[in-house]
Amino acid sequence: MLTLIYLVAISAEAMSGALAAGRRNMDLFGVSLIAFVTALGGGTVRDILLGNYPVTWTQHPAYIYLTISAGLLTLLVARFIHRLYRLFLLVDALGLVAFTIIGCNVALSLGYSTVVVIMSAVITGIFGGILRDILCHRTPQVLRRELYACVSLVVALAYLGLNALQVSETITLSLAFAVGISLRLAALRWGWSLPVFSYPAGRWGH
């Protein structure tokens, strides 16, 4: 079930990458690469930081085909894609939760301490989007928009807390998805966001 959600989620992330590439007038190759990086980059950064070799996607060629296909498919449907906006946001929220839980499980299985498990979860959740924005030459959006990274953090805490309480895996997963998706959609609906820190540019610092 988590795998199925994961496959849907990486396809959605790949499409978000393709759209960002389209805003920079990239060619088919750039679209494919950025779709791939957006979908699988978060897990790749996690695997490298944790020394989790071989990197996940190198053992699952299907992930590579799926994300590149989803990226290229985006070109065909770009004209109509705005009609799917709400569906996209739902799938994106699903993906954020799925990535987060997978990030927890990978770090747990390698025996890292709790705070590293939480970092692993959030990195898996958000670094695909950060790499997408770096490659597309814009300021990372996930660091200043409606609750996004924060949803990943809350889901990780909920998941670890429920695990510690020995709640069954099914209930834990259900609750984690319920909490994460509700929080994300509520943040989008009512424009919730974390306080923003604005510091004027000047001579100070570097």
Next chain:
Amino acid sequence: MLTLIYLVAISAEAMSGALAAGRRNMDLFGVSLIAFVTALGGGTVRDILLGNYPVTWTQHPAYIYLTISAGLLTLLVARFIHRLYRLFLLVDALGLVAFTIIGCNVALSLGYSTVVVIMSAVITGIFGGILRDILCHRTPQVLRRELYACVSLVVALAYLGLNALQVSETITLSLAFAVGISLRLAALRWGWSLPVFSYPAGRWGH
């Protein structure tokens, strides 16, 4: 022979990095660092993704000296370098093919599946240029110019195909270079490029 081409190629890539650094008014240190990253960054990203430790350049100090020297030399010849434009494009094409083939061989020797071998080839070919553009704060050029990444892909497919047909190594290498360089120079000559995907900026997506 491949090693010799490789050494010429990393020098040329280092010079391209130095010129990009010069456009950002970087100091001698910045020029050296970006020369190094442009020349050896593709192989480094590949080694890290594939878990191919130790990373190649850490075992070949000569590569470090060569790329930094080439970067600094660029400052002395920058005034005349536009006269070498055609030569530079040829060496750059040579390098793209050499990097691609080396990327194939590294992934093959580690036993990765075919699609990962192709990714490894293309990553080795183009990521130096992508890292150069990120460090120089501009949109990655290789993702939207004349056939470039695409040449790497074609060379990787040709190389693997000829290997599978058990063609001798000498003929395989010769054909791979012939195909890659012809395709790249033809693309430059006649302005061939992949279709570009343009998607207007708007509220959609993130």
Next chain:
Amino acid sequence: MLTLIYLVAISAEAMSGALAAGRRNMDLFGVSLIAFVTALGGGTVRDILLGNYPVTWTQHPAYIYLTISAGLLTLLVARFIHRLYRLFLLVDALGLVAFTIIGCNVALSLGYSTVVVIMSAVITGIFGGILRDILCHRTPQVLRRELYACVSLVVALAYLGLNALQVSETITLSLAFAVGISLRLAALRWGWSLPVFSYPAGRWGH
């Protein structure tokens, strides 16, 4: 002693990251992440390049708490922080030297050759700042400002030279800090910098 300086230094680097995030109007999460990356990113890049697993901060949760706390604390004191400008520059210089020496020691303990040890030292010293600037979407400052990366290089050479002469560790460390801090503060005081390479934008290169 080196550890104490290191802890002070990563806190200062975290604050510099938080200020940079504030200039991009990032939210609390973005501030925390960039504080963390600025402080610990240099060591992380070094660990990944040298295959020094597990990555240092994954074994020291205190580093994670300290850098994120320092980043968030910056929001509270941002209003008064310009009064601490000189203190900050001193701590930043201390940190640059400490990072450099730690980078030397990690590479030496893994048996890398001298030039790789120097690269490891400089990467540890400057890559936190480079990653900060990439995440904050601006041209890396350390590659074009007053002597900064260069100080790291000089300290690494001095440290290795004194080690080779079998000078006692205490004297070596004292001299390395004296040289590094003097050079950095003198560069700031009198505006010393490396020659800058300016190359006009044009059709050449890519």
